[in-house]
Amino acid sequence: MAGIGAALERPTPDTKRNVLGVLVDAVDYDVAVEQVLAAARDRRPYCMTALAVHGVMTGVTDPRHRARLNGFDLVTPDGQPVRWALNLLHGAGLREWVSGPELVLQLLPRMAAEDLPIYLYGSTPGTLHDLTAALRQRVPGLSVAGAEASRFRSAGEDELRQIADRIRSSGARAVLVALGCPRQEIFAYAMRSYLDLPLLAVGAAFDFHAGRMRRAPEWMRRRGLSWLWRLALEPRRLWRRYLLLNPAYLAALAAQALGIWRPDPAPRGHPAAPEIVPV
Template identity: 30%
Template sequence: MKKSYTPCEKIPTCKILGVNIAAINMEWLVNFLVDHIKSLSGQYICVSNVHTTVMGYEESDYRAILNNSLMSIPDGGPLSTIGRRWGYVKMSRTTGPDLMKEIFELSSNKGYRHYFYGSTESTLKKMRINLLKDYPGLDIVGMYSPPFRPIAAMEDEKIMQQINETKPDFIWVGLGAPKQEKWMAYHKDKINGLMIGVGAGFDYYAENIKRAPLWMQKFNLEWLYRLLQDPKRLFKRYLRTNIKFLWLIKRGV
């Protein structure tokens, strides 16, 4: 599939630890997607936070994946806070789940078609039920839970064909970082529709985990709320990447 996106307007970016973070806010992002969705087929958007930004700083291959995306939006509050300090005054946090909500609310009137790739069969089933309840008329054209084992080339071709046959506008990818970014980069210009890696977004809409209270989101503490829900998996990750991020920013890297 040929690349269909032609830049219609410049996407402002703020380079943080070598990663090009989109210096945008939710209103700008939604308007951009609504205006250009038909020309974005085959592209991908990364939802970036402190963890993925530090990984991008440490790993050149992963940094290239982030920087070769259509854009890496500031899911992590510290990214937008730093951006505003550096002069991008309209930059604000744009989380994956919030972006999903904004697009879902527009979908019935816009006729958007949605495909969901990732997570488990159980989570996808619960998410479908909740989405159709909360967003009547949402056009879910397909869902696929990939195996945890490596996928052979012929199997991947079949999956791509299945996705493309549904003609989605949005392909929401919930594999977690860095797997979802690598998957999207590999399938760039091969899959019809705009791919957006939303990490835990599937779990939120399946109600497997809860979003932080609004006051915690406002003060960039959603990471702490997630840590309290899943300390065993997240403690070492947050301890290392958050401290390193603050240290590197203070050094002016």
């Protein structure tokens, strides 16, 4: 598996901050969009994800995954609790968070204006069909070079190379990935070795923009209550995530803020990648 998890050179921007051992970038939408566009224009490998509390905690509880996350070029604060952490721990002064769904809406008009096609990877065939139609209607001139549904299983290096070949031959200049956390981050990081273009793990953006799922009202998002909205919609699937991880996140954040715990980020760019990757 020489291609997967090989050490890759990473930029070391001064926006990265330690949140419970996970390096999160203190950036706004404008900076995030410009960084992704620059990588798309230059045809260079680039990995981006937007992490909410659950995403951060996957890195806290799994050192191998933390190392993978800390090898991403850009990790944005998705939701108020992660924005609050950056402001509390590092005085970042951020006025907004940077979510995957909203980033998509701000990025795609710029991609369309510069004639940079996108590729959609993940979710189900039905969602991709609705999403493609919705994005083309919402963003005139947007080129969707291809769309590929998740197989909901794992794949080895040969299959990853085949996926990369399909993406490359489509002419896409960026890939939006929606496989759920942490599967999408594992996939994006592994595929970085094979593709000279940005890979963006955008979470529930596919379901939201395809009209398959409703976003939390603005007032709930502003108060850091998006998790409560999601829990009400999918209680059986999400109760463990939110009712167990949220208190753990707050406790760990308090410990770091008080200096009781000094989490060390794992070395960036050197995670031990799995032999198989979720696709």
